[in-house]
Amino acid sequence: MYRLNVGGSEINPSQDSDLWRTWEVDSSYMITANAGFEIKNSSNITYSSVNDSSVAPLLVYESARTMSNTEVLEKKFNMSWKFGVDPDFDYLIRLHFCELVYDMENQRIFRIYINNRTAADNFNVFVRAGGKNKGYHQDFFDVVSPKVDTLWIQLGPDTAAGAAGTDALLSGLEIFKLSRNGNLAYVEKYGRGVSSPRRRSSKTQLLWVGVGAGIASVAILATLLFCFCNRWRQKSRETKNNPAGWRPLFLNGSIVNSTANAKGAAGSQNPYGSVASIRVGKRFMLAEIRAATNNFDESLVIGLGGFGKVYKGEIDDGTLVAIKRANPQSQQGLAEFETEIEMLSKLRHRHLVSLIGFCEEQNEMILVYEYMANGTLRSHLFGSDLPPLTWKLRVEACIGAARGLHYLHTGAERGIIHRDVKTTNILLDENFVAKMSDFGLSKTGPALDHTHVSTAVKGSFGYLDPEYFRRQQLTEKSDVYSFGVVLFEVVCARAVINPTLPKDQINLAEWAMKWQRQRALETILDPRLEGSYCPESLKKFGEIAEKCLADEGKSRPTLGEVLWHLEYVLQLHEAWMRTNAGDNSFTSSQAFGALVEGEAEEGEGPPSLDEETGCSRKSTTRGSNESTEDGAEMHGH
Known part of the structure; x- marks a missing residue:
């Protein structure tokens, strides 16, 4: 019924030389496609047994899918595939494995679940296959009850096994429907009070199935031929008026x-x-x-x-x-x-x-x-030989991105949720003005009588709002969470997920929040900023990021409120620079005093974050007004 090349591309019949089978890609069957990384290794793959050589082509074992972000998500998290099946039948589930990463046993141990029941625990591919880069398959038998029309395959960590890695791995998947009486046809159950047809002998059933299949084949062929001819004539007429290209977009x-x-x-x-x-x-x-x-x-x-x-x-x-x-x-x-x-x-x-x-x-x-001449914000933080951004330029880049996001959230009738806020989607022009890009995952916000948009989880791991992940309910506060991760990335200048670091440092959001709660964010500050930033501005910056990463969306500030406080951070730093004038002995309290004094002359006091909600105690924001005016001007309103 199903044959999937997990983590790899489609395998066509000519590539499966023994049995000429087609192996589909697996992503469309996954509940969350981002739940697993695709890994590949096209060298030195062999079968664990000579008997496996006709079970699947080596191409299946050259790719696999492993769990994403295993140190961040709950240990109950699994890679999950969902398949529609006919009720009241037996099924053989064949899973294909090949360890492509670890070269020692007990480094990857996981559990296998079929229809929410444990099919195997303490599953160690390296041991079962006999080493690394060896293709291996395992068969499981499952009976689907008359009330079930769905088959779930799930792989997840087995934390009790004590493995070095807590993620799972899968290279291929096949589902075979088994006959109990020679008949594979599924007949809908009849309603109460209506007698069901008498069961014919298996030979008679097979005969009628063959006749029916022949008639159906002829009918399908005729229908396809008619549709093809009709479509060809229609396309010929359209081609006269429209050249080939995009299908019309509404x-x-x-x-x-x-x-x-x-x-x-x-x-x-x-x-x-x-x-x-x-x-x-x-x-x-x-x-x-x-x-x-x-x-x-x-x-x-x-x-x-x-x-x-x-x-x-x-x-x-x-x-x-x-x-x-x-x-x-x-x-x-x-x-x-x-x-x-x-x-x-x-x-x-x-x-x-x-x-x-x-x-x-x-x-x-x-x-x-x-064209954005200075590329992505991330390229100026780490991973390239570009000179590091100053603290002022980093804060200004965050302000620009926040203005763009705030306009998305407020500029349209229902607002727009970006859904993929990250430093690679924040671009810098020749003057280092930041602009949001890549709106391919964006969604229109909820209607006035709704609080969220119910949708499949999409985004980038490390930036993904955990509340959105758990509930599959998207809100503007999901963007706020992602933006909070961006703020910590700007401070620390490191990848949001780095599996090569010690366990407690793999996830930037968790690591930075630990230091922020201790009010010691400067401990993990990008060392290239040492001595060139206002400590008070860094403190306020960390407080904003902390509020953005609140567990519940309702406790996070809006982008307009985040924008206000970022502008305040910039004012603190600029006041520090003006008063300090190269004297590093200048204290943050002096910067704060200088800023308050300057604002007092204008009749305006500094904003503050509400301890309960993370919201500004001011009712309006200069940044939000500016963003809205910019948008209105561009639309000609």
Whole structure:
């Protein structure tokens, strides 16, 4: 019934030389695709037994999926796959394993659950397969009751085993439906008071099944032939009017397609009778895109994602641009690609990366953005040879990102939740002005009579709101949590998840919160900032981040309140710089006093974080007003 290559790409019949089988990818069957990392090793893979050589091709064992973020999530967390099955049948579940990482036993021990029952505990692939890089399979038998139409396969840590690693691993999965009487057909149970048909002999049943299958095959073939011819005629008519390209996108009730105005005012007849105008930018010809990227020169690639690659380019007027090209051979990321078009078509703000135009020729899907000369915020924190950002530039970058996010949350009628806030999605222009990017996972916020949006969990581990993960209920406060992780990343200049560190340091959010609660955040401060920051501003900065990471969303501040306090942090630091004038003996209390004195002259006192809610005790924020005004100006309101 199912045959999956777990953690790898699809295997077509020609790659399975023994039995010519197709092995699907597993991500669509996972409850949470991000629950497992994909790992690969294409060298030195062998079978643990000669009898296994026809069970699965070696390609299955060259990839696997292991648990993500095991040190952060609850130990009850599992990688989970869900399959629809026919009730009241027996099933054989065949799991394929190959240890690709550890070269000693007892380094990865886990449990296997089938339909919420423990099928195996203390499961050690290295021991069972006889070493590393050895393909091995294990069969399990399960009986599905008449009331169950779902089969769950789950792998999770076995903390009682005392292994060095508490994660699980799986390379492949097969589910076979077994017959008890020679009949594999499923007959719906009849309602109460209606007699069920008499059971025929197995030979008679097999005969009728064969006849029925033959008739069905002919009918299906005829139907497909008719649909193909009809579709071909329809496509021929459409081709005369529309070149091949994107399928029409429904944006705010209007349709954006290849008939869009080349100068950017893309408006067309709404299927409901109204006309809407959507600003999607200039329509580029593919020849222009090829010229701008030197025919998609690999040396110009500045980014890579599931949709494809991002190139640095230069259009005719000399403007530098970033060109995002969807992979023409893959549908991966198409939904996110279209979401980004929809979002950027209605969003304009100086702290959001701007969409310049698009191209939709020859089945290409290409978006053209403003070029951000200084790349990602993360590249200036760690992992590159770029000079470190000063404390002032770091705070200003956080303020810019907060303004962009605050506009997302408040600029539309229902607000927009970004859902993937992280330092790689905060870009810096030539003046180090920060702008939010990558809106492929964004969701429209809840309606007025709702408190959340129920949706599958998506985002990046390390930044993911644990409340959203547990409940699958998305709110604006999920962005606030992710932004809090960004703030600690700015302070510490290290990856949010680093499995090479000691156990208590693997997760940045947990590690930084431990020091913040002790009011000793400077202990883990980026050493390159030593002596060049205002201690009082760092203290306030840590308090903001701490409030953002509250366990419950209702206890976290809004982005507008976070923005206010970040601006206050910047004022503290600037006051310290002015008064200090190179004298490192200047104290934080002096900086605070200088700032209060300056604000008193303007008739305004410093804000403070409410200890219970983390909210500003002021009712308005300068930052939020500024963001809203920027957005209104761009929309022409």
